[in-house]
Amino acid sequence: MLKSMTGFGNATVEAGGLAVTAEVKTLNSKFLDIYCRIPRQFSDKEIELRAMLTHQLERGKVELSLNLARTQAVRPGVVINRSLVTAYVHDLKETANSMLMSIPDGEVFQLALQQPNAYLTESADPGADASDWATLQAAVQEAIRRCIEFRTQEGAVLEGKFQEYIQIISDRLADVEEQDVKRIPAVRERMRNSVKELLENDTFDQNRFEQELVYYVEKFDISEEKVRLKNHLSYFLEVLSTEEANGKKLNFISQEIGREINTIGSKANDATIQRYVVQMKDELEKIKEQTMNVI
Incomplete structure (x- = not known):
């Protein structure tokens, strides 16, 4: 059965508060040439994604595009170290009073945010990362399947x-x-x-x-x-x-x-x-x- 090198497939998979949209486009090429547009958080998965594309699409110029969107409220990756920032604010105010200086509260707060360790990086949740990766894989796999179906029809x-x-x-x-x-x-x-x-x-x-x-x-x-x-x-x-x-x-x-x-x-x-x-x-x-x- 013949398969054309020209094909297109897209799919959206939503799970665990994450919606992943994958698009796979293929054009004529003497050899297999893969180009991936992947969100930075999954850049370390590019080799695995290329392996999926290589195994199933065989030949042609292949372009993979991925878009991610959160469908539920999420915690920020970086948060303010409130207790430390509060301590900075008190210390700055006391220092200003001791020097008979008057500084607006807004400026004091800005200065406190610029001090060392004013921010905390939230530790990543391994379970959430694994779930997101599974969702992404499912979207890519479905997009590839539809692309192959398109190729078969052509x-x-x-x-x-x-x-x-x-x-x-x-x-x-x-x-x-x-x-x-x-x-x-x-x-x-x-x-x-x-x-x-x-x-x-x-x-x-x-x-x-x-x-x-x-x-x-x-x-x-x-x-x-x-x-x-x-x-x-x-x-x-x-x-x-x-x-x-x-x-x-x-x-x-x-x-x-x-x-x-x-x-x-x-x-x-x-x-x-x-x-x-x-x-x-x-x-x-x-x-x-x-x-x-x-x-």
């Missing part, structure tokens, strides 16, 4: 296009076979006239004649190319219907198809067949272009 569309292109090439090959039957008598007549001229020439060389005959027979005969092209087309459809179908393998087969089409065009020496060859090349270019978008 792959089904591509598969239909490939079948259409191959059918057109097969139809043109049938036209080539039909025209080849008409072409042979004309080629034979040309060769007969050439042989007649050689026989009438006083300097006729029997060895040279045999060499020329073999050369022209090989040059104009496209029987093997037609058979190989037909086999390549069948093999392409066979691979297309398997679970192992991938863009690289299909591209390799399309290159072999191109070689046979080019050889037919160069050996046929027939205007009608050349037109069919051009049409086959046009469809083949569409195939090559689309294989670049297949995983």
Whole structure:
């Protein structure tokens, strides 16, 4: 089953007072290229997230975006050390009174907040961190699943296009076979006239004649190319219907198809067949272009 490299999936998971929205976008790329936009608090989890993306998305340019929102009241990470700040305020006021100075209470409070250890850092709750990480993983996993689903749907569309292109090439090959039957008598007549001229020439060389005959027979005969092209087309459809179908393998087969089409065009020496060859090349270019978008 084909999968396109173009995909998109998003998901929002809410648990434990945290809502996580994950978006996964994928585009064409020769290799796997991952870019992550992760909140700072989960920056140490980037390697694990990359492993998830690598294992499931395989190939393409991948962009992961995460947004977090708290849905319940939370304690701040940094709080005021109230008892110490209160002590600072009393000490500052007493010092000012002893110096017969008058300082507004607001300024005293500001000065107290600037003193050492006026703030306390709340210790992290390991249980809450584990719960948040589980929520984030669930959101990313669901976004990946939806992205793969998108890729699969796009792959089904591509598969239909490939079948259409191959059918057109097969139809043109049938036209080539039909025209080849008409072409042979004309080629034979040309060769007969050439042989007649050689026989009438006083300097006729029997060895040279045999060499020329073999050369022209090989040059104009496209029987093997037609058979190989037909086999390549069948093999392409066979691979297309398997679970192992991938863009690289299909591209390799399309290159072999191109070689046979080019050889037919160069050996046929027939205007009608050349037109069919051009049409086959046009469809083949569409195939090559689309294989670049297949995983």
